[in-house]
Amino acid sequence: MKHHYWEPPIALYLFLGGLAGGILFLSAIFNSFVIPGYGEIFAMPVLISLVCVAIGCVFLIIDLGQPGVFWRVWTTATSIIKWGATFLVIAAVFALLYLLAYLDQAWPIFAPLSQLLLPAADFFLIVAGFFGLCIMMYTGIMLSTLKAHAFWATPALPVLFTISAISTGCAAVVLSIGGWPAQITLESLLAAALVLEILHIVDIVLVIAELIVLLTMVLSFAGAGNVTAKKAAMRWVKGSYALLFWVGMVFIGLLVPLMMYIGGGHSAASTVVAPILVLCGGCLLRFMVVNTDDRADIPGEIRYYNRVLSSNGQEFTTKWEYGKNLF
Amino acid sequence: MTRYVMVIDQRRCIGCHSCTVACRVWNKLPLDIIYNPVVSEGVQGTWPNVHRNWTPLLCMHCENPECVPCCPSGASQQDDDGTVWVDPKKCLSCKVCVNACPYGMRDASHMENRMHRFVRKCTFCRDKRQLDPDAQPYCVETCHQKARIFGDLDDPNSEVSKLIGSVKTDRIFTEFGTEPQIYYIPCLGGQA
Numbered sequence: 001m002k003h004h005y006w007e008p009p010i011a012l013y014l015f016l017g018g019l020a021g022g023i024l025f026l027s028a029i030f031n032s033f034v035i036p037g038y039g040e041i042f043a044m045p046v047l048i049s050l051v052c053v054a055i056g057c058v059f060l061i062i063d064l065g066q067p068g069v070f071w072r073v074w075t076t077a078t079s080i081i082k083w084g085a086t087f088l089v090i091a092a093v094f095a096l097l098y099l100l101a102y103l104d105q106a107w108p109i110f111a112p113l114s115q116l117l118l119p120a121a122d123f124f125l126i127v128a129g130f131f132g133l134c135i136m137m138y139t140g141i142m143l144s145t146l147k148a149h150a151f152w153a154t155p156a157l158p159v160l161f162t163i164s165a166i167s168t169g170c171a172a173v174v175l176s177i178g179g180w181p182a183q184i185t186l187e188s189l190l191a192a193a194l195v196l197e198i199l200h201i202v203d204i205v206l207v208i209a210e211l212i213v214l215l216t217m218v219l220s221f222a223g224a225g226n227v228t229a230k231k232a233a234m235r236w237v238k239g240s241y242a243l244l245f246w247v248g249m250v251f252i253g254l255l256v257p258l259m260m261y262i263g264g265g266h267s268a269a270s271t272v273v274a275p276i277l278v279l280c281g282g283c284l285l286r287f288m289v290v291n292t293d294d295r296a297d298i299p300g301e302i303r304y305y306n307r308v309l310s311s312n313g314q315e316f317t318t319k320w321e322y323g324k325n326l327f
Numbered sequence: 328m329t330r331y332v333m334v335i336d337q338r339r340c341i342g343c344h345s346c347t348v349a350c351r352v353w354n355k356l357p358l359d360i361i362y363n364p365v366v367s368e369g370v371q372g373t374w375p376n377v378h379r380n381w382t383p384l385l386c387m388h389c390e391n392p393e394c395v396p397c398c399p400s401g402a403s404q405q406d407d408d409g410t411v412w413v414d415p416k417k418c419l420s421c422k423v424c425v426n427a428c429p430y431g432m433r434d435a436s437h438m439e440n441r442m443h444r445f446v447r448k449c450t451f452c453r454d455k456r457q458l459d460p461d462a463q464p465y466c467v468e469t470c471h472q473k474a475r476i477f478g479d480l481d482d483p484n485s486e487v488s489k490l491i492g493s494v495k496t497d498r499i500f501t502e503f504g505t506e507p508q509i510y511y512i513p514c515l516g517g518q519a
Contacts, residue, residue, distance in 0.1 A: 005425045005434070065420020065435050065444025072400035072419050079399035081423055147503060148393065148429035295431055298499060300366035300382055 004293055009059035011290040014139045015168075015283045016056035017088065018161060020049035021135035022169015024095055026202075028129020030195055032122060038191035039121050043102040044179035046095050046125070048172055049132070053092045080145055084138045091131035098124040106181030136165035143289070150229035151292045156217040160285075163213060167206040168282035171275030174199050200261060200270070207258045207278065211250070214285075218245070232294040241288060249288065253281020329408040330480040330508070331451055333467070334487045334496065335383050337514040339474035342367060342381040346466035346475060350449075353465040357436035362386070362449040363466050380514050383475065385466070386411060386432040386449035387499065390506030394424035394433060403446070408479075409508060410451050418445035429503045451477070480508070 027042040027049075061067045073085045101121040104114035117124070140158030147153040178184060178192035221233035236245045257274035264270025342365055350362050363385040370379045392411050395403050402417035403424045413424075413433075425433045425446060433448040452464035467477040478487035487510075490496070496510035 005422045063421075065422075065446075066418070067442065069419060072402075072417060073421070074399075075417070076399055076401045078396050079423075080397065081399040081421060085399070145397070146393075146423075146426045148427055293426065295429065296500065298366065298382065298384060298430065300368040301364075301384070301431070303369065304364050304366040 004291060006290055006293065007063060008287065008290075009063040011287040012283070013056040013059040013063075014143075014161070014290065015286040016052040016059070017084075018136050018139050018165030018286075019168045019172060019279070019282065020052040020056065020095075021091065021132035021139075022165040022167070023049035023052075023172050024091055024125070024128045024132030024169075025136065025166065026129075026169050026173050026199070028125045028132070030198075031125050032129075034198065035191050035194060036122070038188050039098075039125070040102050040105060040182040041178045041188050041192045041195070042125070042173075043099055043105075043182050044176045045173045046099050046128070048176050049169075050092060050095050050099065053088055053095070057088060057092075080138070080142050084135070084142055087131045087134040087138055091128050091135055094124045094128035094131070097121075098128060103181055105183045132169075136162045139165065148295050149293050150226055150296065151221065151232040151294055152289070154217065154221075154229075156213060157289070160210065160213045160217060161289075163206055163210045164282045164285055167203060167210055168279050170199050170203040170206060171278040174203070174271065174275045196271070203275075203278070204258065204261045207254055207261070211254045211258070214250070214254075226296075228294050228296045232292045235292070236288070241292075244284065244288060249281055249284050252277055253284060254278075257281070328481050331388070331408050331410060331477065332480045332487050332491075332508040332510060333385070333388075333451075333464075334476040334478075334490050334510045334512065336474045336476065336490075336512045337380060337382065338512060339472040340365070340381040340383055340514075341472055341474075342379075343472075345469050345471065346383060349465045349469035354452075356447070357438045359438055360434060360436050360447050362432070362447075378514075382511070383466075384430070384432065385509065386451075387430055387505065387507030387509045388449075388451060390508060391504060393427040393429060393503065393505055397423050397427045399423070406453070410453050411448070412450040412453050413446050413448055415445040420444045420446055422446065429500050429505065430507075 023045045027045050031039055031042055061070045064070055073079075073082055076082060097117055098121055100110065101114050101117035101124065104111040137158055140161030143149075143152040143161075144154060144157045174196060177195055178188065182188060218233050218236050221229045222237045225233055235241050257277045260269045260274035260277075264274065344365050346363050347361060347365055350356070354362070356362065363383060365381055365383045367379060367381050370377050372378055388409055388411050390409070392405060395405050395411060398404075399421060400417050400419050402414045402419070403411070404414065405411045420435045422435060425435065433446050435444045435446045437444075452462070455462045455464070463477050467475045476486055476490065478485040480488050480491065482488060490512070491510055494512050497513050498507045498510060501507065
């Protein structure tokens with residue numbers, strides 16, 4: 001293994017894309033089926049999802065070697081990356097239309113536009129929610145199609161990423177529901193409170209499910225994976241990632257929020273701290289998974305690259321500039 | 328039809344790295360890009376019964392490449408003669424093909440202009456063969472031990488098809504279903 005081909009921007013993008021998808025999906029479900037008629041309380045969560053998509057796209061583009069021509073991603077039919085980019089754009093456009101439909105509550109200058117869009121607002125959110133679900137699944141499926149990496153090429157990864165994305169989306173909705181630009185009436189306040197109560201239970205279920213899938217995936221790799229996957233999983237279980245995995249992800253990212261949700265009632269621990277911890281855990285999960293890009297080694301390969309990239313070699317290669325060879 | 332393959336006779340390879348050097352010089356590669364490393368696990372066995380094997384690597388020019396269908400911009404492509412190559416004019420450097428390759432034989436250089444990088448890989452010296460269809464890749468031409476043998480597998484009279492038909496050959500990581508087209512004649516050790 002020479003180095004990580006995908007760097008932190010990609011991990012952040014996977015987190016932010018999943019988070020945005022989770023927010024849109026949950027908002028669409030609640031607005032369409034659970035408590036219809038209080039669309040304005042989801043304006044702030046949708047705004048946050050838009051910001052996440054925007055930041056995620058910026059990270060995605062700056063990670064490219066040629067950021068100026070990112071539109072080339074749409075030039076073939078088969079690539080899975082193209083589908084991810086398409087889902088992102090469609091979800092973002094419909095989320096923006098939904099947000100515009102409620103923007104007049106904060107800025108009356110948008111009133112004509114909002115009144116035009118308001119009748120279709122629920123439809124916009126359903127479309128955005130559907131493509132949000134697609135984004136969540138895509139982030140995991142994209143990694144799991146790369147079968148060269150044993151730790152990624154497992155059906156558990158899309159499941160884990162999707163559950164984690166809904167769980168982080170749930171946390172973000174809890175933190176932001178009913179905020180600006182919604183004009184809070186007594187009815188919408190009650191609706192938001194009802195949503196919060198339901199999300200409280202939903203997130204408990206999701207955190208437990210995430211814990212189960214995460215432990216199943218990592219521990220089954222550590223016990224029964226092939227050589228490469230086992231080596232990667234052992235790094236998580238008792239190697240260099242063990243502290244981050246057990247303390248950071250499992251304890252602080254999942255178990256502590258779970259205890260706060262169950263025992264915290266309506267305290268700040270349950271309504272503010274636990275969602276923030278869930279968000280941090282989700283972000284850490286993406287970073288750890290993206291960095292676990294172990295490929296099966298060709299015998300002798302590691303030895304070769306360790307020599308080329310030794311301290312002497314490193315100094316030699318970094319002092320050389322492209323285009324200045326003298327041959 | 329033409330199907331270019333390479334046979335690598337590990338019994339002949341002495342680990343001189345000439346192919347690596349020839350490739351880097353002729354293809355004008357940045358320093359952090361190596362198309363054809365010659366790797367070894369070191370000396371094996373216990374004195375005096377020791378041996379050492381060299382494995383010259385390069386892009387496997389797979390029959391079912393992992394790196395071509397995943398490319399979103401169509402830069403990563405395969406010719407009818409089996410050559411897998413990247414068009415720098417189309418490449419985005421999203422590095423999905425780099426992650427898809429089970430052999431780690433692709434990368435984008437970190438030493439180039441940050442705004443103009445593209446994924447590089449061995450092309451069986453496609454540009455050279457376009458000028459002269461009978462030309463051999465630089466690594467093959469430079470190999471004084473004739474350990475690298477390049478040719479058309481679909482031509483029954485070519486050296487590669489005779490070798491592949493008559494000698495037991497190995498391929499790397501066939502379990503991925505990529506049908507790699509670099510055939511290794513293994514050195515079983517014990518031959519000084």
